[in-house]
Amino acid sequence: MDILLQLLMSGIALGMIYAVIAFGYQSTFATSGTLNFGQGEALMLGAMVGLSFSGDILGGPYLNYWLMVPLVLLFGALQGAVVEFVGVRPAIKTKSEFGWIMSTIALGIIFRNTAENLWGRDDLPFPSPLPTEPIHIFGANVLPMELMVVVGAVLMMVLVELFNRRSIYGKAVVATSSDRDAAGLMGINTGLVITFSYALSSMSAAFAGVLIAPITLTGASMGAVLGLKAFAVAIIGGLTSGLGVIVGGILLGVAETTTGFYISTGYKDVPGLVLLLLVLAIKPSGLFGKTTIKKV
Amino acid sequence: MLEVNHLKAAYGQVQVLHGIELKVPKGQVVTLIGSNGAGKTTTMRAISGMLKPTGGSILLGGKSIAGLPAHRIARIGLAHSPEGRRVFPTQTVRDNLLLGAFTRLTFGGRPRGDIRGDLDRALDLFPRLRERQFQLAGTLSGGEQQMLAMARALMLNPDVLLLDEPSMGLAPILVEEVFHIIERLKEQGMTMLLVEQFAAAALAVADYGYVLENGRIAVHGPAEQLRNDPKVRAAYLGIAH
Numbered sequence: 229m230d231i232l233l234q235l236l237m238s239g240i241a242l243g244m245i246y247a248v249i250a251f252g253y254q255s256t257f258a259t260s261g262t263l264n265f266g267q268g269e270a271l272m273l274g275a276m277v278g279l280s281f282s283g284d285i286l287g288g289p290y291l292n293y294w295l296m297v298p299l300v301l302l303f304g305a306l307q308g309a310v311v312e313f314v315g316v317r318p319a320i321k322t323k324s325e326f327g328w329i330m331s332t333i334a335l336g337i338i339f340r341n342t343a344e345n346l347w348g349r350d351d352l353p354f355p356s357p358l359p360t361e362p363i364h365i366f367g368a369n370v371l372p373m374e375l376m377v378v379v380g381a382v383l384m385m386v387l388v389e390l391f392n393r394r395s396i397y398g399k400a401v402v403a404t405s406s407d408r409d410a411a412g413l414m415g416i417n418t419g420l421v422i423t424f425s426y427a428l429s430s431m432s433a434a435f436a437g438v439l440i441a442p443i444t445l446t447g448a449s450m451g452a453v454l455g456l457k458a459f460a461v462a463i464i465g466g467l468t469s470g471l472g473v474i475v476g477g478i479l480l481g482v483a484e485t486t487t488g489f490y491i492s493t494g495y496k497d498v499p500g501l502v503l504l505l506l507v508l509a510i511k512p513s514g515l516f517g518k519t520t521i522k523k524v
Numbered sequence: 525m526l527e528v529n530h531l532k533a534a535y536g537q538v539q540v541l542h543g544i545e546l547k548v549p550k551g552q553v554v555t556l557i558g559s560n561g562a563g564k565t566t567t568m569r570a571i572s573g574m575l576k577p578t579g580g581s582i583l584l585g586g587k588s589i590a591g592l593p594a595h596r597i598a599r600i601g602l603a604h605s606p607e608g609r610r611v612f613p614t615q616t617v618r619d620n621l622l623l624g625a626f627t628r629l630t631f632g633g634r635p636r637g638d639i640r641g642d643l644d645r646a647l648d649l650f651p652r653l654r655e656r657q658f659q660l661a662g663t664l665s666g667g668e669q670q671m672l673a674m675a676r677a678l679m680l681n682p683d684v685l686l687l688d689e690p691s692m693g694l695a696p697i698l699v700e701e702v703f704h705i706i707e708r709l710k711e712q713g714m715t716m717l718l719v720e721q722f723a724a725a726a727l728a729v730a731d732y733g734y735v736l737e738n739g740r741i742a743v744h745g746p747a748e749q750l751r752n753d754p755k756v757r758a759a760y761l762g763i764a765h
Contacts (some may be wrong), residue, residue: 280686395623396626396678397630398627399615399619399622399623400623401627402612402614402615403612403615403623405734406612406613406614406615407610407612409574409594409606409610410606411612411623412573412574412593412594412595412598412609413572413574413594413595413598413603413604413606413610413626413677414595414598414623414626414627414676414680415595415598415599415625415626415627415630415633415634415680416595416623417593417595418595419593447663
């Protein structure tokens with residue numbers, strides 16, 4: 229029983245990381261119908277930039293973890309804006325249906341290679357800002373950093389939701405998501421809203437990067453698998469549902485930790501991907517997604 | 525206030541407008557009538573920037589707006605209540621109205637003015653919307669959505685208001701209400717360009733009219749004169765001569 233609880237807790241923490249990255253996929257999909265397939269690399273860059281400030285790899289630490297986080301968020305936002313400007317905007321302008329897929333993947337590879345050259349290919353430890361002694365909750369051992377992951381992820385999503393509902397700029401983002409042409413008639417610069425959604429998307433990935441880095445290792449290749457699994461979460465939960473990515477993330481996270489323990493770590497990725505295939509076969513819009521009919 | 529010269533527009537390779545000329549003087553209501561496919565909606569879309577014109581000039585209050593993106597044209601002072609209403613269905617009626625005032629609520633936009641007062645006046649003009657202020661716009665009936673689209677356009681405090689088929693798909697009693705509201709806006713001095721399928725009603729409220737045929741202006745003149753023009757009567761007003 230205790231073991232199961234332990235696996236659940238770890239699964240939830242991992243799942244919330246997936247949820248934060250998947251949330252980023254949703255944000256760009258809502259405003260522009262496009263996705264940043266370099267989300268995993270945005271996460272990795274966030275973690276590496278964070279490590280450069282707060283780790284000892286470049287002669288640091290220069291800043292403590294809490295002061296580093298805002299800088300990483302800012303970096304993530306800028307990185308996302310660059311991806312939109314270089315990779316996505318031209319594809320939207322020419323009404324290319326698929327150009328953005330290749331260009332965001334290409335940018336992701338470029339970012340990964342750059343990171344390998346800047347920081348090397350080895351995985352590096354990331355100093356934890358919280359005690360590394362586990363705390364006991366209902367008999368399970370939980371790392372303080374794992375709690376921090378859950379709190380940080382929920383906090384970020386709540387803040388974005390408040391922004392969307394309360395501020396006129398957030399309302400403009402929602403309006404752009406539901407009808408881009410009509411939003412333009414309101415005087416909303418929808419191109420800028422799309423850039424903003426890319427900034428938000430990479431910012432959330434970078435945030436996920438500095439949340440997870442102290443639990444795992446940091447390295448140029450850390451993002452690829454996380455980005456792909458978060459994409460699976462976005463599909464499982466539904467690309468349009470905020471609740472969907474949280475539930476989908478936790479489902480996948482728990483499926484991985486339990487399979488890893490009860491069956492074999494070699495198979496830990498299988499149940500989540502089977503779930504993905506099932507969802508695609510039975511409810512392609514995702515567990516919580518609304519079915520949309522593409523008008524031609 | 526609004527002056528359109530040699531306006532040309534196309535969807536892909538298909539030329540739809542072949543040089544439209546029209547003028548909307550300040551404080552007047554001008555209507556654009558014509559059969560389906562004549563290019564009425566395309567003219568409106570080309571003016572407001574929803575569609576990039578392929579040629580010609582458009583002056584709004586003396587400023588050239590042809591080819592600008594829609595959001596910049598809105599900031600210069602043109603509001604467009606588009607065909608098909610296009611309200612934001614997942615947001616409340618009130619939020620839709622506030623989005624109409626987006627250019628006034630944000631940095632570098634139109635003069636702020638009395639937004640709260642204008643919101644109140646819009647809700648006075650459309651009492652049904654006041655009752656439904658906090659409802660999601662997607663849950664409104666077609667008629668209510670039309671009212672919302674018009675109220676939302678008014679919230680821009682525009683110099684020129686484009687109304688595209690405000691009566692489309694509405695029950696006869698609501699059509700009457702929509703025209704009543706257009707009449708009231710006219711009394712308040714609003715400059716309007718109105719596209720309507722009910723040509724008779726449109727010519728009754730308008731000062732001046734243009735008849736569009738195959739992407740060209742076929743006839744134009746004071747509304748009174750068009751109402752009595754035998755050809756217009758036969759083709760668009762359903763009255764034999």
